[in-house]
Amino acid sequence: xxxxxxxxxxxxxxxxxxxxxxxxxxxxxxxxxxxxxxxxxxxxxxxxxxxxxxxxxxxxxxxxxxxxxxxxxxxxxxxxxxxxxxxxxxxxxxxxxxxxxxxxxxxxxxxxxxxxxxxxxxxxxxxxxxxxxxxxxxxxxxxxxxxxxxxxxxxxxxxxxxxxxxxxxxxxxxxxxxxxxxxxxxxxxxxxxxxxxxxxxxxxxxxxxxxxxxxxxxxxxxxxxxxxxxxxxxxxxxxxxxxxxxxxxxxxxxxxxxxxxxxxxxxxxxxxxxxxxxxxxxxxxxxxxxxxxxxxxxxxxxxxxxxxxxxxxxxxxxxxxxxxxx
Numbered sequence: 001x002x003x004x005x006x007x008x009x010x011x012x013x014x015x016x017x018x019x020x021x022x023x024x025x026x027x028x029x030x031x032x033x034x035x036x037x038x039x040x041x042x043x044x045x046x047x048x049x050x051x052x053x054x055x056x057x058x059x060x061x062x063x064x065x066x067x068x069x070x071x072x073x074x075x076x077x078x079x080x081x082x083x084x085x086x087x088x089x090x091x092x093x094x095x096x097x098x099x100x101x102x103x104x105x106x107x108x109x110x111x112x113x114x115x116x117x118x119x120x121x122x123x124x125x126x127x128x129x130x131x132x133x134x135x136x137x138x139x140x141x142x143x144x145x146x147x148x149x150x151x152x153x154x155x156x157x158x159x160x161x162x163x164x165x166x167x168x169x170x171x172x173x174x175x176x177x178x179x180x181x182x183x184x185x186x187x188x189x190x191x192x193x194x195x196x197x198x199x200x201x202x203x204x205x206x207x208x209x210x211x212x213x214x215x216x217x218x219x220x221x222x223x224x225x226x227x228x229x230x231x232x233x234x235x236x237x238x239x240x241x242x243x244x245x246x247x248x249x250x251x252x253x254x255x256x257x258x259x260x261x262x263x264x265x266x267x268x269x270x271x272x273x274x275x276x277x278x279x280x281x282x283x284x285x286x287x288x289x290x291x292x293x294x295x296x297x298x299x300x301x302x303x304x305x306x307x308x309x310x311x312x313x314x315x316x317x318x319x320x321x322x323x324x325x326x
Contacts, residue, residue, distance in 0.1 A: 122179035125186035157189040182223040185234040191247035204250035213254035237275035240299025
């Protein structure tokens with residue numbers, strides 16, 4: 001039988017049919033995406049298409065069917081894409097849903113869901129995670145069956161991706177050594193301008209902090225592995241430099257907001273309250289009836305004594321989640 005040759009008319013019909021399917025299945029998503037964009041001609045253009053497409057899709061069952069099909073095909077798409085993956089999807093109303101994962105059961109007097117057994121702990125971040133990673137690895141070394149993976153990437157951050165794209169990196173980390181617990185300590189290299197919605201945002205404005213929180217949240221979405229893992233994200237102790245202290249304040253605020261949708265699995269550990277109460281820098285702090293130096297001479301990083309105190313906080317949080325460590 002001779003193969004059929006398609007005409008230009010057939011191609012036009014196929015393209016038109018594909019466009020119709022896009023409208024029926026993704027109309028609400030197009031509309032929602034436009035409503036969340038910054039004002040400008042791009043938003044106007046997207047809404048010109050998205051609003052009528054969303055209106056039509058709302059009156060047909062196609063959108064619900066598409067969500068069910070995508071749910072079956074991608075039960076967890078946190079690792080999809082080459083950069084930081086999307087977090088929870090936003091419905092057509094533009095208001096993100098509140099799920100049970102947003103609540104720490106302990107705050108409600110309920111028992112927390114017991115996570116799977118602790119076999120691998122990933123300790124990662126930038127130079128801030130050193131020497132904390134070595135201290136945690138040493139303390140966990142005597143625990144039978146627990147492996148620690150230390151993976152610091154000095155000079156990296158979320159505000160710039162010239163050295164490392166943390167979305168790609170995190171996906172590789174999870175694929176190579178799937179952890180039940182992730183300890184993240186990062187922020188020594190932030191403060192760079194960021195690109196968002198085609199605009200450059202300077203640190204440390206509200207828009208910059210919101211964009212940074214969005215990037216942190218997408219990374220948290222990866223690390224929590226659809227609720228199967230626990231994430232321990234350390235906020236920064238205030239640095240000595242006033243300029244860096246301004247950056248650290250914005251980063252800490254962003255981390256706190258980013259973890260809110262997943263308080264059941266994400267633990268935000270406040271290192272500023274421990275080392276620099278009131279965000280006031282200090283080289284030394286009271287310890288065992290005396291004064292102990294806890295910061296490196298650079299006025300940014302923790303020294304070995306400081307890392308030991310930070311490790312106490314991390315291990316306390318780990319023990320609260322994993323009964324085998326108690």
